[in-house]
Amino acid sequence: MNLSLLSPVVLFGLAAVAAPVLLHLFQRRRFQVLDWGAMQFLPTMQAVRRRRLFDEMLLLLLRMGMIALLVLALAAPVSTSALFAPLADAPSRDIVLVLDGSFSMSARSPNQPAPWDDALAWSHDLTAHLGRNDRVALLVARKPVVLVHGFERVGLREKLDALPQPHGNPDLPTTLAQAWKLLADSSAARKQIIVLTDRQKHGWADPASLEALQSLGQGWRSDAQRMQADGLSTPTLHIVDVAEKTPTASNVALAPLVAPRVVGRVGQKLTFQSAILLDAASQAIKPLRLRTTIDGQPGPDVPLPALGELKQGQAAFTFHHKFDTPGQHLVSVRLEVEGPDAIALDNEQHVVVEVVRQVPVLLIDGDPRLSPESSTFFLQRALGASSDDTAIPQRDWSATTLAGDAAKRPRVLVLSDVPTLTDAQQQAIEAFLEDGGSVLVAVGERVQRDPSFTNDRLHRDGQGWLPAKLAEVASDTGVSPEPRTFQHAALELLKDEGQGSLSQARFSNWWKVKLDEKSKATPIALLSNGDPLLIEKAYRKGRVILCTVPLDRRWQSPLPSRWEYPVLVNELVACLAGSRTQQSMLSPGQEIRVPVATSSEAQLTTPDGRSIALRPKDGGLRYADTGAVGVYRLIQSGHEPTHFIFAQDRAETDLERCSPDDWRKVAERIPLADGDNNDDNAALSRPRQDLWWLFLVAVMAFLCCEIVLTRRLALQRGGP
């Protein structure tokens, strides 16, 4: 039987238990003196004392017991023992049960259950001991938050049993906020938020989470005042550490699989990069092999990197692959290990690449008519574009030019020294970027005639898609590209100064630009004098790169005559073309949207093993329950499978738990209920019975006994 007190400070009143004793001792010291003659008839003291001692002691104990029981009743005793359940209904309790759904909860140590399994067991124990007036809602804490069960009376156990293994990235602050909201209007006598978690540092005490908890806690405190003013009880937050008894597990993981170029040509070698993540705790785990899978088919194994060359706990590796067929391709790499690897989910990484025969590009020439002297002349040849439709004079293109079949419509729009755009053209570009298209802008002498249009309509003080504001045209004789400053995947091939001649190309004129924080643009290549050469900005679902020199021969630009020119142009176009492909790389919680023209049902397979049928609605297929990280595979009849990658939170692979100092930071931000340890948390799963009334009944019983005993003693004494 467990018993606790809600007002332990009242126990100081137990000092009053001494009052009957003191009174008794005081009374014993008070007596009258009587000169007496009939001594021989007085009973002996020993005989009297023996008889009286038991009665007096019993009376004293009864009085002390009454005081002690009264003090205990005032201390508000409560118990979660089932022993008291039949005696009275426990006060109503609304509970929001939060299960930490981050994939670290699936970490296993040898011969130990995973924290997730312990959390489910704890939850079942709670449901088995709910009071008649208790209600439970169930949330899974991940991105996005999942409301599994509302305050319905039935169905909780079945839903607990149906929960898949945790596959998500953590988002405890958002989950706690939703839990609070669920309880805000509850009229239950007690409201509890019980979080079953492994107390991993990432998710609780990382900087972003602490900041979120800080604002959450402030909101809770003001809400709590309002609730108290309205006469409602305030929710209490209880943290149950389901991994407390589990030793810190060792874990080896793979870093996210990255393809510098996500769009490649048929037959082109694409590069893939990742790393094996190890820490000091994972010395017992031995990586065995790296297996690749290409479109679900086994690929060649990747040689293991030398683990002795760890840098910051990582051993990087690279592999390449050529694709012979166009389309979307899923590339996966899996690390096989020997030893106690806690989480298997993070041993596999995926990336989606797109292989095309040719990257569809639309070149908009600033000249009114195309000619060898026009701006797109060199671009067209550098890109190897055979079709005349690839380059269009500025005045001749419209929104329809950017529309069309998904496979054929342009992926990249190149504005080559285009001085102005019509309103319709501007809207078309906005829509194009919204659709995942990308833009390469080169500015030269035509833009120089009226840079105000470019700045006012395209840059818009950083609100527009142009990465930087054009300041002025600069002149010099010795400015050239500085390969050492090239910081972009598209410029990887040109970074090696020793092998190239780009650094010898001298520009006599270039555009000086102004960068500000509002633009959120990044210089990816600089000139030798430090001025930006290439500036990139992500805009809507696409990207924009601004080149501060013309991509033709104007201003005596030596660039088209360099052998690096076609490499530069192709690499820039190929990287920009990957924006649309990168729409397959999503964050947990983002909705999967696929426009379809038919009404056929599609089948979606989730990373946690579920298979869901999707029906087209409003011209597309949509799926929002994307909290599980990994690969979602969409199969439509008559189409190749489409893959969507929901990336793991890399920090989730670090199983470091919150230290006492970390937990102190958490407790400073959000109010945690007292007794935040597992001994007390075991009692959380039980309804709490108020027992003050039981103690008062005992006080009355003691009082009756005291009256009876006092009366009996009085009768024994007789009256004068």
Added chain:
Amino acid sequence: MAARFDPTSLARFGRLSFLARNVVEGFLSGVHQSPYKGFSVEFAEHRQYYPGDEIRHIDWRAFGKTDRYYIKEHEEETNLQAHLLLDASGSMAYQGRTASKFDYAVQVAASLAYLMLHQRDAVGLAVHDHQLRGMLPPKSHPKHLPRILQMLEATQPGGETSLAPLWHRVATQIRRRGLIVILSDCFDQLSSLRHALRHLSHRRHEILLFQIVAPEELDFPFTGRTQFRNLENVANVQLLDAPAIRAEYQKNIEAFCTELRRDASRMRIDYQLLRTDQPVERALGHYLNHRRQHA
């Protein structure tokens, strides 16, 4: 009656003599309305004339009144020798809300002495605790009363109780058969008392035993914790819860008095329990009743 006793000389003994006289006269004035009617208070004893009695002892006044011949007994022949035994031990000093037992006993003794001397009986007095403290031989002269009263007034109770040895001694010393009036609370070993009374009874004395107790000693009305301090031995104290022991105490004292009464009855000793809240006349009445029974 007043002529026999010189008020002046009596006055020297102040309150006690006044008290005794008032008690007796008051009692006697009521005697005529009482069952004691018929007693002669003027003369001692008369008996019917039998042939052979000396003519000079005929009470002619009585003949004149009754036309019958009565012989007037001589004091020496007819007056009783009474011995008052007064217990002056420490226990007799107990005083509750009424007079102390000793003062009450002194009043009874004084009144009895007054009455006896008025009837021309010889009265002696012995005052004792565990030893004899004073003794006056029985005399019938009226001038003996002041001596008795003086001894009574001069005596203060104290000392331990040891009744039986004294009573034994009295039984040995008093040779002439007479009346022994014992005034005591009798708070002593019952077996010893019984033995002593038997001794007195075997000596063919008339014994009148007045057990004098205070009402508190019978009712035990005390409340709360009480330290009972022995009047005869101040080192002997008992701290007791009075209400708690009341029942047992009353049972003990009641058993004692009952047993004493029973023993007295067996030995033909006239026993009377006197409470100090009762009038002293009660003792006088009992005495006179006794005299009538033994007449």
